[in-house]
Amino acid sequence: MNNDKNYRRKYVTYGFTVLIFVVFIIRLFYLQVIDKTYRENAESNAIYRQTIYPTRGLIYDRNGELLVTNQSVYDISVIVNEIDKNFDTLSFCNISNITIEDFRLFAQSVRKDRKRNNNIPHVLVAQLSSKDIAPLQESLYRFPGIYIVKRTLRDYPYDCACHILGYIGEVSQNEIEKSDYYSLGDYIGKSGIEKSHESLLRGEKGVECLARDSRGRIKGSYRNGENDKNATSGKDIMISLDLQLQLLAEKLLANKVGSVVAIEPSTGEVLALVSSPNWSPKQLVGNSRASYNQLQNDANRPLLNRATQAQYSPGSTIKPMMALFGLNEGVITPKTKYPCNGRASTPIRCTHFHHAMPDVGDALEQSCNPFFWQLFRDFLSKRKRDESIRDKFTKWYNYARDFGFGQIFAKADILEQAKGSVPSVETYDKIYHKNWNAYTVKSLSIGQGELLVTPLQLANFSATIANEGFYITPHLLKENTMKWEKHQCLISDTSYYHLVKNGMKRVMLYGTGKWYHTPLVDVCGKTGTVENIHGKDHAVFIGFAPQNNPQIAIAVVIENAGFGATWACPIASLLMEQYLTKDVSRTWIVERIANTDLINN
């Protein structure tokens, strides 16, 4: 062939061949070495990441009583592609207690939805109890393609404390976007403790990597689970609630609109927090969640946590603050007396009967309106010092804020809080175009007018008096006591507090609270009757016990109940007795109050 004139053409073949392979190798180098995206693509193809849900932490009360636990429920799931022709629909429906109609609807929805993967389970019936599922469990082998999937839900041994405990629900789109932890279908605390301590309670999700084939079928563990991550269970927490106190409080508030807040003054721990009307925590679990709408539409607004979100005028319960403020500012001394003309007093009349020249102790005991009005008037009007009424009013404003009014407890683990409001100079400037004087704001001296507080703030105020000048942010979590902020008040002279405490003691002995005094407990208190332009007055009571080294401070508000002394005072008295003696001796009063319906009459 060497004399072949086309001899040189063989090099074309060699060159052509080599060129092709060089192109291929360059392309391979690009695909396999330079471009790194294909690895991820292959993994997202092949790995099905199944989330392992951790069990949510349990919640105990301060004495170790279980308040919130978990229960197992069962979903019936169907892998549509595993169901064969011989599937006995009738007996399946009978055993699992669903109607043929429901099953047909499910089958239709499967057929309609073309995007859906029929090789993974879809829920047919959700959240059945172990009793409901038992017959199906026994004959499951007869129904290939049907699976029983276990899930856990919340359970509540006691029907109480719904507002504090809160509830959990599926995460919303908004919540998913805020955090990179949650994904669709996860459960999250929606209110109460479940929300405020979500990060403790939820634990950490785990993931199981499963190999998934091109038709979406699961082919066992991916690489023997080397990428799997175990779920970490949620932490069990202990909250400061006293179960017996809470139960009694809820019993007493049955069929009334109102709230009770009890705080341990020395620690700021919330001992009981009731808002009435309420609901059974079990109502918002699993399948019964449908009742949420019913709660939402209830005219009495049970979902509102009145103990922390409702705002009332404090009424006479503000008088201890007025006394402390007067003493601290030097407006009055312990001996100062103001005249009281009883019902003839102007501009505010006195609603009680007592001698004509009360000092501060008498005024507290008898809830003498003219005394506190004159105190307030002297403070704002007497020009002893070169201070305008504005500066003086701002001083009062600062005292009120200092006791925790007009603001939320930002660092508390109680998320649902209203601010209340303390009127400032600006408030009145706005209303009266800067043309106002002491007479304009006279109502403030007796806790009416523009001053609005929440029952939680009142309880905290009560605790502050009990503590003689400080409070610790009210909170629910029992552990880590140290991290809660201690607030030292502007008024720190303990002799003023002793004076006020004595006055409040006399309220229970001789004054407006004397009908519900019990020798078993050394209660200091102050009643209040809040004028309500919409209807019957609200009954308010604040108090603490015992006088020395107080263990419990309490605030009670009962809407539209009339005199504070009639409704709020006995409830507070009973609760303090329950807490301090672990028993109630006056059971007749308990029964009378519990059986009184103040909503429907």
Added chain:
Amino acid sequence: MQQRSLSIWKTLDYPTIGLYLVLIVCGFLSIYSSNYDTEQTAEMFSLSNKVGKQLLWIGISFVAAIAILITNESIYDTSSYFLYAFTIVILLITPFVGSSVRGSDSWLSFGPIAIQPAEFAKFITAITLASLVSSVKFSFKDTRDVFKMLIVIVLPMLIMAFWQRELGTAIVFLAFFLALYRFGMSYDIFLLGVYIAFLFIISIKYSAVIVENSGGATVSLVVVCAIIDLLCGLYCLVKNNPIYGKLIVISTFLVYLVSFILKIWIAIPLRWILLGLQGFIAIIFIVQSVKKWDFKPLIAIIFIVGSIASIIFLPKAFEHLPRHQKNRIEVFLRMKEDPQGVEYNTRQSLIAIGSGQFKGKGFLEGTQTTLKYLPESDTDYIFCTVGEQFGFVGSVFVLGIYLAFILRLIKIAERQRKKFENIYGYCVVYIFIIHVAINVGMVLGLLPVIGIPLPFFSYGGSSLLGSTILLFVLLRFDATRLTKLQ
């Protein structure tokens, strides 16, 4: 005879056989891994399974190889025309008696075994073509000889492409043209081939794109006319008549310039202007031929008419292609998207290879193949299993084996002393080159999706046996080359 059959084993080209065995083993491992399923490893080697079947086919291929080696090679040259005629008949009747697999009517079933006659047609065509071209009288300059040659190659191609709907194997027959280039065939045919491919692409892709404000002239018409005019002008300038050449080039230039300036303001019948220009050029060539009484310039008229006819009629013919082939071409030309169909395959193929990265995921650790993301992972896309499991290293190794194998075959084809064996050798070389180039090119996303197997790798008895026959007939020729006179 006794002495000669003994000497076969001494003169056999063992490096090629070694490379062949390496490819067979690698291919078998790839098929094993692509059929590997974590749940049913027990019956891997049973005959009901692809792996078992392939093992049987490997055995049959070895038997066939030995049979070929001990058979006298002279039968191929002498019986080639008879075998060719027989093959054509088989190809014609296959769609009637055979079964349809994946939109192709190219399979003959014998009980559990299905055979694809097209795989053996390559071998038969190769020996027939070698026999024809190596005959003493044959000349590439003789039109009748060239016509015969074209018939031999194109007849089975047409039957496969249009009768059996098996476009992939038909394209492999282009290998014969490449092989004949070595033996003096003019390269004009490749230029023509490139031009036809160009016409095909532009007429399909741009036949629906209308030039703005031009009275319905398509982009394809404008571009093809420009090429025709420039080529004709250049032809006249260089070869034939410079005056006519200048005339053509200048008139073309003017027509295009004036048309494109004018159409900014007014709508013009560009289509008719361009067709008129082509008519004008055609007349110039006719005038030339008549003047000189030489009919060579008339080829230019065939060129002009053929080009314009093809851009008008090719899009219409394209509409009549089977849907899956039309779809593949449209997707490759980026005319449409088909994420669930053709694009899915290409995408999964690239993911499989790309995810192997440098070292690969390890044998049987490939998720794309074992979890069945990759379609046809044991036939057309088998190279992906190598890329995924053994990474860049493994892919380059396999390509290296192929390269060595093909270069060795070129050397063998070159060293034969009989022209018949030379030509046959080159046919074998180019059949393997085309197979590897198209298959791997497709898998790497460089070429459109054309389903042809990777020789010795892909699952399939016909392909393996056909390739083995092709190879071992060449090796048999090679083993006895020294006993032959030049």
